[in-house]
Amino acid sequence: MSKQKGRYKIIQEKEYLYIIQESISDIHPVYKNSPLNLYLLIGTYKALLIDTGCRIEPLKPIIEEIINEKALIVVNSHFHWDHVLGNGDFNEVYIHEKEASYISRPYNISFLKTSPLETIKAYEQHDFMIPPARTIKTLTDGDRIELGGLEVIILHAPGHSPGSICFLSDKNELFTGDVAYYGEQFLPSPANFPIVLRSLEKLITVCKEKKSIKLYPSHGITPCDITLLIKLHAGIKNIKNIWNSRKLHYFFSAHEVKDDTFTYYVSLF
């Protein structure tokens, strides 16, 4: 069951799980990883929102309509702009302890001013400095969030960013944030690939322990299965073999290389 509300597409995936999608490509055509997937998990007495998106239109009324009067916990999978710009609508937002400082101040998105699209006019009222949530709280690996008949464990999985986290539910779902998805990958410099690979190995181990687990990434096709993690792990290990084919991508300040499944943007810094 799905319905469109403004620029958000709302899919009721399960009785307790909603996928809220928006198009990141509508903000700047350089970004190809659409849709952006936000997730809303609803327990018997609390709801959990994973990421607040691009905030071209207000997100909070959309969430409130779904959860009614239930208490809401808001978390960011990591600090990158496309996951946090809606934070200002909420009183309190959780993020991994390594990234709290990035979302505690107004978020500078002036790099998006080069977009030829009308959509970005929505950011002009804040002069491209998007306000943060009032209070930022931190999470660490192994923390548990109890929603009532539904529990989520925080898995720290650094690499894409230092404080990237994934969310493992006790109903056989793994929300992977930007740690794994089908689409263009944003990676740190090659010296830090071992950190990325270790995180993917951690998730592969979790998925092998829980047969038939489904993966819910923050970009692109959702849900997926363990194949995503295995392909991405093998692909990143193979980058050294295709490194000579790299091109420079100026907007992303990255080397660009491609294989059959993924395009990788490897940070210059």
Ligand SMILES: [Zn+2]
């Ligand atoms: Zn992202």
